Amino acid sequence: MDGWLDRTECETDEEVCDVCTRRYRAAAMAEEMMMKEEEEDRQASVPVQEIAANYERQQRDVDFEQRKMTRETMKAATEAEEFREQLERWAGRCVVCHLEERREEHHEMDACPWKGRETWEAVDQYMARMEDGLFTKQRFAQFSACFPCGLPQRICSRWEADDDDGGTFRRVKGANCQYKGMMVKIYGGALACVLPGAVELTEEMRQASGRAMTMTSGSNG
Numbered sequence: 001m002d003g004w005l006d007r008t009e010c011e012t013d014e015e016v017c018d019v020c021t022r023r024y025r026a027a028a029m030a031e032e033m034m035m036k037e038e039e040e041d042r043q044a045s046v047p048v049q050e051i052a053a054n055y056e057r058q059q060r061d062v063d064f065e066q067r068k069m070t071r072e073t074m075k076a077a078t079e080a081e082e083f084r085e086q087l088e089r090w091a092g093r094c095v096v097c098h099l100e101e102r103r104e105e106h107h108e109m110d111a112c113p114w115k116g117r118e119t120w121e122a123v124d125q126y127m128a129r130m131e132d133g134l135f136t137k138q139r140f141a142q143f144s145a146c147f148p149c150g151l152p153q154r155i156c157s158r159w160e161a162d163d164d165d166g167g168t169f170r171r172v173k174g175a176n177c178q179y180k181g182m183m184v185k186i187y188g189g190a191l192a193c194v195l196p197g198a199v200e201l202t203e204e205m206r207q208a209s210g211r212a213m214t215m216t217s218g219s220n221g
Helices: 018-090 095-099 118-137 182-194 198-220
Strands: 159-161 169-171
Touching (some): 095 118
Antiparallel strands (some): 159 169
């Protein structure tokens, strides 16, 4: 561009001068640096998006588990209350008269006017076998239930929750089972009145369960 002071760059048919060469090189370097920074920004944004997506996914999982636990807790509480209501309906009633829907049922089996008859003898036999299976030969797992009545500790008045979620329980000093013998009465009476031949079936199940527990104890030992 010698002698052409008003020109800003070389003509297309001219050889590029040193000034234009440095200018083009600087522009190319600036453009390259800009593209490199844009690429780095784009690559850096990918992990951030992944982290955000993972966080949202984990939050959804946590919310789902919390809702699930809440539903399960409410369901367990409802079932426990229904079970307690059933126990109340059976309390103080003769199992024989109650199952056969006799009008006069508010008495113990020993005071039943049908005592000694076939139905009464069948119920009494089933109750004896159930009591033997539950409390004599087939012990409950430690801390799984109240031994005197066989009911869950959550329901029995001999126990109270030892923590906020009701996972562990402790004995209540001086308290007694409010439904003592109720499990034997309900299950024994129901089997006697509903399932013919259930005595043999109950005995077979008890023996099979005992063998399974023996095998488990042997493998752990």
